[in-house]
Amino acid sequence: xxxxxxxxxxxxxxxxxxxxxxxxxxxxxxxxxxxxxxxxxxxxxxxxxxxxxxxxxxxxxxxxxxxxxxxxxxxxxxxxxxxxxxxxxxxxxxxxxxxxxxxxxxxxxxxxxxxxxxxxxxxxxxxxxxxxxxxxxxxxxxxxxxxxxxxxxxxxxxxxxxxxxxxxxxxxxxxxxxxxxxxxxxxxxxxxxxxxxxxxxxxxxxxxxxxxxxxxxxxxxxxxxxxxxxxxxxxxxxxxxxxxxx
Numbered sequence: 001x002x003x004x005x006x007x008x009x010x011x012x013x014x015x016x017x018x019x020x021x022x023x024x025x026x027x028x029x030x031x032x033x034x035x036x037x038x039x040x041x042x043x044x045x046x047x048x049x050x051x052x053x054x055x056x057x058x059x060x061x062x063x064x065x066x067x068x069x070x071x072x073x074x075x076x077x078x079x080x081x082x083x084x085x086x087x088x089x090x091x092x093x094x095x096x097x098x099x100x101x102x103x104x105x106x107x108x109x110x111x112x113x114x115x116x117x118x119x120x121x122x123x124x125x126x127x128x129x130x131x132x133x134x135x136x137x138x139x140x141x142x143x144x145x146x147x148x149x150x151x152x153x154x155x156x157x158x159x160x161x162x163x164x165x166x167x168x169x170x171x172x173x174x175x176x177x178x179x180x181x182x183x184x185x186x187x188x189x190x191x192x193x194x195x196x197x198x199x200x201x202x203x204x205x206x207x208x209x210x211x212x213x214x215x216x217x218x219x220x221x222x223x224x225x226x227x228x229x230x231x232x233x234x235x236x237x238x239x240x241x242x243x244x245x246x
Contacts, residue, residue, distance in 0.1 A: 001055040001146065001168075003046045004106060006099055006113035006125070007074055008036035008089075009067040013118065019217045026119075026217070028066075035070055038114025042174035044184050045144060046112055047078045053146070056080050058106065062089045062098045068200065075195035076187035082198070087205030091212045096128035101206045103133050108169065110151075115140050115173035123173075130171035138164055142177030 011017065012032040020027040035043070049055040059074040060083040061067045071082040085098045103111055111130075116123035130137035136151075138144075142161070143154035149168045154161050156177070187195070229235045239246045 001049060001053060001109045002107065003049060003055050003057045003110045003112065004103060004108040005039065005043045005046050005057060005059045005074070005079065006111065006129075007039050007043070007059050007061045007070060008114065008117040008119070009033050009061055009063055009070045010036045010117050010119045017219070019219075023217050024215065033066075033070060035073060036114050036117045036119075038116060038118070038173075038175050039112075040184055041176060041178040042112035042114060042172070043074055043077060043079065044179045045174065046110075047185060048179070049110075049146065050078065050080075055110075058083060058108075060085065060099060060102050062087060062095045062205070064088065071200060072195050073187060075198045075200070076191040077185040078191065080198065082200040084200065084202050085205050086202050090210040092122045092124040093128060093211040094208050096125045096132060097208050098205050099125070099129050100132035102203065103129065103135075109149075110146065110168060111135065111171045112174055113171065115175045126171050126173035133169070133171075135169040135171045136166045137171045137173075138166065139173040141172040141174050144172060144174075144178065 010033060012034045015031045018027040019025065043059065046055070046057045050057050057079045058081045059071060059079045061071055062085045064086065068084060071084060075082050083102055085102065087098060089095050113126040113129065115126065127137055127139060138153040138155055140156045141153050142156055145152045146168070151166050151168060151170050153164045153166065153172065155164065227238070229238065
């Protein structure tokens with residue numbers, strides 16, 4: 001089985017976020033970048049298939065040279081090869097189009113992406129990718145078993161879970177639950193040393209035009225000062241007239 005894991009290069013959630021150029025661009029100064037958490041669950045599941053079923057695992061990212069440390073981390077975790085598509089990740093459609101080109105050329109049986117990236121939270125790439133390459137698709141996937149060309153997937157739905165039977169080729173949008181958090185891999189020294197000699201291919205992106213564009217960003221408004229109330233009638237009045245929650 002040949003697996004492609006889509007890796008997003010996203011800011012660490014502990015980083016302080018700022019915007020530049022009149023709030024039209026994300027300011028990367030001083031920001032630490034990591035593997036998108038939803039993708040990390042998918043990568044760990046791919047490593048299980050590699051170890052238990054002999055699958056080969058490739059990782060791919062759409063972005064410039066600044067994303068290569070993130071791909072090297074994925075190689076240190078255990079992926080066999082990495083591909084960087086050398087073009088800006090401008091919007092969900094363009095990212096899906098670039099990934100589809102790699103997927104079609106590579107003949108992958110299983111493509112694992114995160115249900116969404118934690119930077120823009122678009123949640124659209126895996127579904128569009130599946131449509132572009134004509135593969136089956138399961139989103140919000142929290143469990144995946146594969147036997148031959150058959151797959152059993154469990155996904156989260158409102159109020160419960162749904163079990164699906166499908167076939168390869170398959171695209172999933174993975175999330176927390178696909179593996180346990182305690183099973184996530186941390187690169188060790190041996191893996192880091194091996195990653196230096198593993199292939200990282202740089203591929204030019206396909207010609208395309210973005211379908212959408214971010215025009216401005218805005219931070220959430222700062223929280224107001226805490227107001228201490230020791231009178232029930234006053235509390236009810238504030239909740240009703242000021243907070244308007246009752």
